[in-house]
Amino acid sequence: MNRVFLLFPIVKDGEECFHPYLQAYNYKNSEELSSFMEQLFRALSIIDHEKYSGYFDNKVLVPFYSSIDKGMGKEAAILLMEYLNDWADYQQMENYVPTDINVNGVDLKGGDILDAFMQCGMEKGVIVDLDALCVHPKSLKTSRENGGISEKSFLPCDEKALYDWFVVNREPQRVLDLNYRKHGLFAKEGHRGVISPLTYNYAEASVFLQKAVCGKGEDKRLVFWLKKEHKILIFFNENLSSNPTYHAYEIADDQQKELAKLSTGTKKKMERISTW
Incomplete structure (x- = not known):
């Protein structure tokens, strides 16, 4: 720590x-x-x-x-x-x-x-x-x-x-899991249908994971906004006993249904770092 x-x-x-x-x-x-x-x-x-x-x-x-x-x-x-x-x-x-x-x-x-x-x-x-x-x-x-x-x-x-x-x-560093059963580099079948793959490779997505933020006390879900590309990457904590490990998926930044799942604190912080 x-x-x-x-x-x-x-x-x-x-x-x-x-x-x-x-x-x-x-x-x-x-x-x-x-x-x-x-x-x-x-x-x-x-x-x-x-x-x-x-x-x-x-x-x-x-x-x-x-x-x-x-x-x-x-x-x-x-x-x-x-x-x-x-x-x-x-x-x-x-x-x-x-x-x-x-x-x-x-x-x-x-x-x-x-x-x-x-x-x-x-x-x-x-x-x-x-x-x-x-x-x-x-x-x-x-x-x-x-x-x-x-x-x-x-x-x-x-x-x-x-x-x-x-x-x-940051110690320990966050770890990206692209082989998660539902989210990753390839399209996968979820309980709500086919889940779209990430359009970023492991190296790119890992960088975004290190930069991702959330509201206070909400580290189960991290977000990173690629403002110019109109995309938001969402990382979910897998709650492993080893280093903090996350799987990810991406959404368009105008998907109101998905954005509604984010807390006000997370959205404000996401907006703050998007300009840096």
Whole structure:
């Protein structure tokens, strides 16, 4: 399972930043906070169907939460917590053992969120920079016994960037089954008659499967819209105990009877990624 780490900026009133790699912000109006929140929520909502463990630094999040409460009101603060309901402080990461690390020449004793990220081991992890870094990732020199952090591990708080990262790095990767008894490359007989074959080969359909999305909690049915070709590929989870395996069929994007089977959340997300 993937791991995602959020880097929140420090929120202080003129105090020196206590992290050597985070910058301090003093949000003075609700417009700045509203823009920040919208960007964050869009990024998190595009991956709300993915299976991953999410982490933040509670020492940084608590004052940020307070700034939301003061700048935008209690409802906005509660919404932030709802989005992070399944997330946890990095110190609660499974098998995490706090280790002293050095960041840009500054020793951080007793662990840090970067330290937790570096301990992901074979599980693929990513850090989402919420406009918090005071240096470019390329300039971030982090060291511990097992080495430093790759620049590629940092992403901006951008919905497309986060979506694309999961397409490439999702663990475990989705597997396409074209020999399913009802759907595949060849026309087959179903209980409602002959089922049309896919018009895409295995390599093409596999790429579309990695890009397919669904609404939150609806991973039994994934969809991918080929807008220019006016087709929608629908992938069904076969619920196997091994890697997530899907069979597929395609429909025209004006088949209202089939589209009616898709949830509103799935349709909205499908439309969002169709423009990328």
